[in-house]
Amino acid sequence: MPPTGPPPAAGRPRLRADAARNRAQILAAARTAFRELGTAAPLDEIARRAGVNIATLYRRFPDREALIRQIVIDGFTVVLQAADTALATAPDGALASIEELLLHLVRERETLVLPLIGGPVTEDPEAVALQLQIAARLEDLLATARDQGAVRADATAVDLITTGALACRPLPYLPAEQAAALAERHVRIFLDGLPPTKARPLPPSPTNADLTSYWKAAKQPES
Amino acid sequence: MPPTGPPPAAGRPRLRADAARNRAQILAAARTAFRELGTAAPLDEIARRAGVNIATLYRRFPDREALIRQIVIDGFTVVLQAADTALATAPDGALASIEELLLHLVRERETLVLPLIGGPVTEDPEAVALQLQIAARLEDLLATARDQGAVRADATAVDLITTGALACRPLPYLPAEQAAALAERHVRIFLDGLPPTKARPLPPSPTNADLTSYWKAAKQPES
Amino acid sequence: MPPTGPPPAAGRPRLRADAARNRAQILAAARTAFRELGTAAPLDEIARRAGVNIATLYRRFPDREALIRQIVIDGFTVVLQAADTALATAPDGALASIEELLLHLVRERETLVLPLIGGPVTEDPEAVALQLQIAARLEDLLATARDQGAVRADATAVDLITTGALACRPLPYLPAEQAAALAERHVRIFLDGLPPTKARPLPPSPTNADLTSYWKAAKQPES
Amino acid sequence: MPPTGPPPAAGRPRLRADAARNRAQILAAARTAFRELGTAAPLDEIARRAGVNIATLYRRFPDREALIRQIVIDGFTVVLQAADTALATAPDGALASIEELLLHLVRERETLVLPLIGGPVTEDPEAVALQLQIAARLEDLLATARDQGAVRADATAVDLITTGALACRPLPYLPAEQAAALAERHVRIFLDGLPPTKARPLPPSPTNADLTSYWKAAKQPES
DNA sequence: GATGAATGAGTTTTCATTCAT
DNA sequence: AATGAATGAAAACTCATTCAT
Incomplete structure (x- = not known):
């Protein structure tokens, strides 16, 4: 049960419900992929596992660093x-x-x-x-x-x-x-x-x- | 001092001196690169660190698996x-x-x-x-x-x-x-x-x- | 002072004040961006410079052609x-x-x-x-x-x-x-x-x- | 007849004949493409016009800047x-x-x-x-x-x-x-x-x- | 034995465009 | 009317691998 809720009031507006769900799925997929494939795991693979488009991943996390x-x-x-x-x-x-x-x-x-x-x-x-x-x-x-x-x-x-x-x-x-x-x-x-x-x-x-x-x-x- | 000499008399002819040196350098470079970048480290990079051409690496180790x-x-x-x-x-x-x-x-x-x-x-x-x-x-x-x-x-x-x-x-x-x-x-x-x-x-x-x-x-x- | 008002009575209803302002800002931003980046400048970028959402740009100008x-x-x-x-x-x-x-x-x-x-x-x-x-x-x-x-x-x-x-x-x-x-x-x-x-x-x-x-x-x- | 010969003795070893030909073709294609499409012309397109693989273009010119x-x-x-x-x-x-x-x-x-x-x-x-x-x-x-x-x-x-x-x-x-x-x-x-x-x-x-x-x-x- | 060169197949990243709120 | 969000498609870039010299 990793904490994936919106970051604590960090100036950013709260995410829309569906976007928040996507965000959590991306993080979960990334955790798994990083564990299995290392932190160099292909980002499209992570997006695929999360069930979102790669561009959606990029919208939430501008680069691999941000995801990590x-x-x-x-x-x-x-x-x-x-x-x-x-x-x-x-x-x-x-x-x-x-x-x-x-x-x-x-x-x-x-x-x-x-x-x-x-x-x-x-x-x-x-x-x-x-x-x-x-x-x-x-x-x-x-x-x-x-x-x-x-x-x-x-x-x-x-x-x-x-x-x-x-x-x-x-x-x-x-x-x-x-x-x-x-x-x-x-x-x-x-x-x-x-x-x-x-x-x-x-x-x-x-x-x-x-x-x-x-x-x-x-x-x-x-x- | 890792053992890098030719494996003991495995049917293969002994390497020429320069070839043996290249082989040892490749292994040393690979160890370092794997440690730093993971085992997915670019073979290019390993060849570069070893100071040999990528094709030379391939001659010694037909694929990443063999190197590992x-x-x-x-x-x-x-x-x-x-x-x-x-x-x-x-x-x-x-x-x-x-x-x-x-x-x-x-x-x-x-x-x-x-x-x-x-x-x-x-x-x-x-x-x-x-x-x-x-x-x-x-x-x-x-x-x-x-x-x-x-x-x-x-x-x-x-x-x-x-x-x-x-x-x-x-x-x-x-x-x-x-x-x-x-x-x-x-x-x-x-x-x-x-x-x-x-x-x-x-x-x-x-x-x-x-x-x-x-x-x-x-x-x-x-x- | 480029002319940015609504084209003279072309059947379209007059724009709401804020919409007209947005339209003018988009055109100004586009002029600058086209000058600096060429006419292939990202529409995202133009919207950003104009301070509006990309979808707003699309509402005013259905495609790049219309903007140009x-x-x-x-x-x-x-x-x-x-x-x-x-x-x-x-x-x-x-x-x-x-x-x-x-x-x-x-x-x-x-x-x-x-x-x-x-x-x-x-x-x-x-x-x-x-x-x-x-x-x-x-x-x-x-x-x-x-x-x-x-x-x-x-x-x-x-x-x-x-x-x-x-x-x-x-x-x-x-x-x-x-x-x-x-x-x-x-x-x-x-x-x-x-x-x-x-x-x-x-x-x-x-x-x-x-x-x-x-x-x-x-x-x-x-x- | 643009000058496309090897750069005047710039430390680099002379290119192999076929590589030099490719290099010249890439430059010619780039000139045309830049003229027609602007300097943002897709590098893919340039490689295609030059009849070489995109990776070959990258080998000669590490980025768009170098080509320009x-x-x-x-x-x-x-x-x-x-x-x-x-x-x-x-x-x-x-x-x-x-x-x-x-x-x-x-x-x-x-x-x-x-x-x-x-x-x-x-x-x-x-x-x-x-x-x-x-x-x-x-x-x-x-x-x-x-x-x-x-x-x-x-x-x-x-x-x-x-x-x-x-x-x-x-x-x-x-x-x-x-x-x-x-x-x-x-x-x-x-x-x-x-x-x-x-x-x-x-x-x-x-x-x-x-x-x-x-x-x-x-x-x-x-x- | 070694290397420069080329390439095909990815992977990363960006962008135009549409949709639901 | 405006926007956050999502996406497909394209473009940039990288890498393993093979070939000819």
């Missing part, structure tokens, strides 16, 4: 909501909240396609803002978990983001169900490695500044 | 060698060997491109054989580790493969060094979750049959 | 009025009247766009009638000038038309003011060559029949 | 050669040389298409250099003519350029022969206005700086 951008934003919105939910339940056990969050993302993989697979693909302010908000939520979540003694001190929000991103990336050729099962097992093992441990400390993490440059990275490869 | 196939085989060869090494050192501590193996793969990420990123992209017998050999080595490795009490009973070779594959997939836009650092942290946390634990058991794993169908999956998406 | 036709007629109307004025002042010195006429056209270049630049672009009876009237006025003007001994015997109305047309064609990239200055100089030198002279006679002129076929030429190129 | 550029340069080369010839014969009567030059251009109209019709369409250094050389030749020619007492003092090279440009611009819809006849008459009358005269002096001419900005004008309209 919307999917990224929709995906990040889903992640942010999940992070908010996790944060709300954190006082009752942050580690469980984290697990819930990561498993939720794994289950929603199909929707998240680009933000997690393709990584940040735009410097669009809206997308960047969402990313920073998500990072902030994860930091809070980890802080709570650490206070509860549930998570090792050297784990960072970046580690959670990495794990979420990796686990959501489709392992190609694997049917959705099996991919989900594998991803879930992977997340579970990872989480079992997260509590405080006598194990050697982790190697140094990239800093927040690095993360930011990561989030803001300029250009996206075509796939 | 060689890269996959080269990659699996690297993985198999690493698995062999890990197995040899396993008696002295299998968990450390596993860690060594996974971190080695992370460090060799650039070379492994297709086998791990793109997954199996061919039904080529040579590639399939390599994959099965790798799986067998990992099973042995896990068995040894279990015997040593170092690894939980419900972890499988598939989990290791998944982890290796995920950790090697490039997080786009992240500079190589930082990507490696993150991947290493991820592997380390995962490994800390691997020993026997009182935690809930893992959800069921896809079976070996599933794995095989995974390895043999018929057609590759363009990215 | 109106601009041509407006232009010829301007030329005819100028020729009438010239004829009225001819008894006081026809050469000066001719100069006045040509310079007037040069100054009105922006308005005349199509009739002079693109030539006759329609077989529309109204346009053809205007053209014939203009030719007749110029013949009269030349006859008067010849009677006054001010113009060589072998100059024809066609020469005047040619000169007017050429001088009005925009030399691309030249700012309007400089283009006008150059055109004025050109007309002035040309006029200095117009009086009776001992110079060799001019080569034969295309006949009136040729001119007619010129005026009536069937199809317009896209630019 | 070459035609402009070829055209200016013709003009420069004619100006050189005129200069060589100037001592025997510069006015006759000027007439010869202008009439030559009129006769070569078909070849000159873009430089004179569309004006300078590029800031390409080669094209600009040619334009400046042409202007210099015309200055010399006028200086000689003035010394001979054959041309009024206030006529400038810019006037000659204007006249050449105007006379060469096709009056649309007029068959080539008649257009040439009219153009020739026009040039002849203009030339009869060129000798010293008691007539009022001409209005001020745009300066050389203006001319230069004219020649260098950045962007070309699509027609």
Whole structure:
């Protein structure tokens, strides 16, 4: 259930009902096509799957970039909501909240396609803002978990983001169900490695500044 | 240092020195291009990066498939060698060997491109054989580790493969060094979750049959 | 000040005030766009410049042809009025009247766009009638000038038309003011060559029949 | 007979014979098409007329701009050669040389298409250099003519350029022969206005700086 | 063995035109 | 009367592949 409603009051007039439906169909088709064929998927193919004319697609999204951008934003919105939910339940056990969050993302993989697979693909302010908000939520979540003694001190929000991103990336050729099962097992093992441990400390993490440059990275490869 | 020499005595006459050099340059360029642009990268572009004419590329690799196939085989060869090494050192501590193996793969990420990123992209017998050999080595490795009490009973070779594959997939836009650092942290946390634990058991794993169908999956998406 | 009012009582009901304004804006935008982009300028673009929806343009002008036709007629109307004025002042010195006429056209270049630049672009009876009237006025003007001994015997109305047309064609990239200055100089030198002279006679002129076929030429190129 | 041979030793290797033939055919087809349909003429159409595949056209000329550029340069080369010839014969009567030059251009109209019709369409250094050389030749020619007492003092090279440009611009819809006849008459009358005269002096001419900005004008309209 | 060249088959993008609101 | 929306058709541009040198 990706958010495809009209962008929140962004100066633009609300779309006519049929146009809004077309727009949503285009986004859904694009998500599927990008997942299956990469972000270089032919736009006519996307239009065909959406049941609209290619020119209609172009009317809504002036270029491939714009289409990708919307999917990224929709995906990040889903992640942010999940992070908010996790944060709300954190006082009752942050580690469980984290697990819930990561498993939720794994289950929603199909929707998240680009933000997690393709990584940040735009410097669009809206997308960047969402990313920073998500990072902030994860930091809070980890802080709570650490206070509860549930998570090792050297784990960072970046580690959670990495794990979420990796686990959501489709392992190609694997049917959705099996991919989900594998991803879930992977997340579970990872989480079992997260509590405080006598194990050697982790190697140094990239800093927040690095993360930011990561989030803001300029250009996206075509796939 | 990916293996780019002529495949061992496969009936084909040895290449002339300049031809061999061209072949190696083409493979190197293809690896880079596939990583950056996906496996749909224009062959023109690959030839250009390799500094040869497109027709020369075609002489060496009759189609995109053949180019991909060689890269996959080269990659699996690297993985198999690493698995062999890990197995040899396993008696002295299998968990450390596993860690060594996974971190080695992370460090060799650039070379492994297709086998791990793109997954199996061919039904080529040579590639399939390599994959099965790798799986067998990992099973042995896990068995040894279990015997040593170092690894939980419900972890499988598939989990290791998944982890290796995920950790090697490039997080786009992240500079190589930082990507490696993150991947290493991820592997380390995962490994800390691997020993026997009182935690809930893992959800069921896809079976070996599933794995095989995974390895043999018929057609590759363009990215 | 091009004439853009509704054509005089042609059976059509008078336009509503806002509709008339839209119509005028469309014509103005079309003149500019045709000048800058050629007569193949996108109708979208014209509508955009006029600040109306493309469908509104289509309501007023069923096709590109109709739009062009109106601009041509407006232009010829301007030329005819100028020729009438010239004829009225001819008894006081026809050469000066001719100069006045040509310079007037040069100054009105922006308005005349199509009739002079693109030539006759329609077989529309109204346009053809205007053209014939203009030719007749110029013949009269030349006859008067010849009677006054001010113009060589072998100059024809066609020469005047040619000169007017050429001088009005925009030399691309030249700012309007400089283009006008150059055109004025050109007309002035040309006029200095117009009086009776001992110079060799001019080569034969295309006949009136040729001119007619010129005026009536069937199809317009896209630019 | 436009110059279509390989560009003078411009670093590029000489074209293969068949490629050179294709290149020449493309340029010839483009000249015709641009004349008939404007510079927005479909490139498909040009390729079709040239008897080559559209991709072949793209191989030689990466975009429409490049095609236009070459035609402009070829055209200016013709003009420069004619100006050189005129200069060589100037001592025997510069006015006759000027007439010869202008009439030559009129006769070569078909070849000159873009430089004179569309004006300078590029800031390409080669094209600009040619334009400046042409202007210099015309200055010399006028200086000689003035010394001979054959041309009024206030006529400038810019006037000659204007006249050449105007006379060469096709009056649309007029068959080539008649257009040439009219153009020739026009040039002849203009030339009869060129000798010293008691007539009022001409209005001020745009300066050389203006001319230069004219020649260098950045962007070309699509027609 | 290598390359310049050409091409057919896409894919992307634009535009004239119609329709429903 | 005006507009948002949709579309079919065309034009621009790219790319895999083959051929002749």
